[in-house]
Amino acid sequence: MTGDFNLPSVFWIDDQGMTRSSPEQNPIIEVLADNILYQTVTVPTRMRPGENPSTLDLVVNNDPEKVIRTQTLSPIGSSDHMPVLSSIQLNSKPSKYTKQSFTNYKMMVEELIDANLETHTSDDVEASWLILKNTLLESQAKNIRMTWKKKPKTLPFLTPKIKNLCNRKKKLWEEFVKQKTVYEKYKIVRNLPRKETRKLTVNYEEHLAKMSRKTLSYSGNISPCVNQADTQYQTWRITAQSLPAPPKKLTF
Template identity: 30%
Template sequence: MSFKGEDLSVSQEWSNVYVSPDLTLKEREQSKQLREELRARKASGEKDLYIKFGRIVPRPPRLLNSTIDLDKPDIILLVEVIPKALKAPVLSPRLQIPNYTSYTNFDPDAPLQNSTRGIIIYITDSLNSKEVSFTTEFQEQLWVKIELLNYSYLLIGTIYRSPSTDPNVSISKLCCVFKEVLESRPPYLLIAGDFNLPGIDWSDDNFSGNSYEQEFYDTVQECVLFQHVNEPTRFRPGSSPHVLDLVLTNEENIVKSIKYSSGLGLSDHLCLNITLSCSPITINQSSDVLSYNFNKRDYMKLKSLLNETAWLTELQDLNVFQSWNFFMQRFKSAMECSIPRYHKPQCRKLPYTNHKVIDLKHKKETLWKRFRRTGNHLDHLRFTEVRNSLRPLTRDLRSKFEMRIAKEVKTNPKAFWRYVNSKVRVKPSIPTLVDESLNDTEAATDEGKAEMLNKFFTSTFTRESMDNIPEFQDCDFVTSLNGI
């Protein structure tokens, strides 16, 4: 009877026995020397070493950690984090990453369910984030909200739809989740994950004929979502590549670029490196503007601080620019000590507002504060009356303003496009440029794009030959130019 080495190692009787491959005498001697060298190097303090192909090499780092060290992402979305055969708890310490806050759709310290594959979202600690839940039942979903500037936020959802579930039921529930999320009207929405819908060809909107694929595609169109993945994300030997991982957003220009790289570990799915064009609020950062509060200024202190400087002595050896910089430095330092600052909310004035609208808004805020202070029913009626009169007024002014700029679009196009751009939440940017003349060299940074565009523009200029420059001959003028 024959046994494999892995079968013998399970037995307690053979646990300390190493079964080596069939080697020649010379190969055994070399292997023995390598093992002795490996023990000696580990004893001297070297770590993460192992024997590979007859050489002692450093053990490669964990792929996720190496990806974090290389790319330094702010957000990490992972699906299928639990192996299928795993029964014991994952344990939360094993899921922690330094300087990241983790969110999961399962309890890592509880016994696992067979149907759960697990989703994890990592958010860097420098961002303000919190988990969000929705009422629609769909097991493999996880939602996190990240605060952005100007009192906005980015809602991130990670989805995993198992191919072993009933597609008609799971897709129907998933479509209900999408509709519920859109009803909350998030300013910025990003949905990513493994949807396992290989029958949809997103490049030309073709389907394999399944009704659930048509239902999912129609829901994406109905919710006005944009799908950004245009390359296969899953490769497996013996089967054709498919687009199983999707990236959906409610704004087309929020995704600046997507880079496709090899998967983590033994996964046959690619990693998607997504660059977003939005400005998050970092820790200890406010969306308000820090302004001077001149109502609480101390001009006498400001004057005394400025008098402490011997201006004639300090400025006598400086030129104009140096004198100006020196004065502004001292003046700003004195202002910081004598004029307090406060957080001024950033409020954008609408182009169609007038004094009547501003007065009604102030009156509404005043009545609301009075009602909250007193709780009187009459104060609430006064607030409701002003609020109900303000809303129709703003709608009428906006309608008239839009009609006017639409009529004047040919004579005043700048006003039209200024208003249109003010309604766009994501500003379009120049994408990554590719120079075909230099072996498809890419320019992703602003400096690289400027250099590539400058090189292209200068290539269209006419280059005059400097070899044959004509010589000008002196001419005798009979009359002179007396005036213009």
């Protein structure tokens, strides 16, 4: 469980909360202790010039041994809250591939028509349902093609310029946290990555609209098409070439 719990007077030692100045916040600490819950953020998550740092954004869990590490990042935009990044050990590793299915609905409809289910039905509702179910499952198994597509390691529009801006922002924030200086320099840089990312995203999607082949690769979920002779295109490249011309102007 994560979020902004807004407990500025609570400090955390060995995953347990303690407070001296706000007795009304004790019930929250007691609830965590009674349910054997632990809080793994021990560094300040909110910093503002002229004010004491405080740990407001918490990560609560019931098994701290699975939390490999918890760290804070530089704030997003003009926020004074630092994002909290927790690495948690899971039982299974995330897949590097995404599953996709392509269904030939036209062929399924033709097979269902040819099956002539009326001749196989009976007065027994359960038996009729079993016939219909098996017919659908058989058609589904024959006409749905499953593929696996490798997930990209990074966003296609994430340029070296964006990475440099993010690294610059991170270094200025870390210097401010340690020495309480360079805050004015940080204010100048903090919104630049977000502005640049939004601009590059729009430009990239406009570029995709003009390149049908790249659009197929980018979206990854366009089903096979057929031409006027009801023949299915053999490859996604040929399918892309058959798509209509893109609009002259996009609205986002």
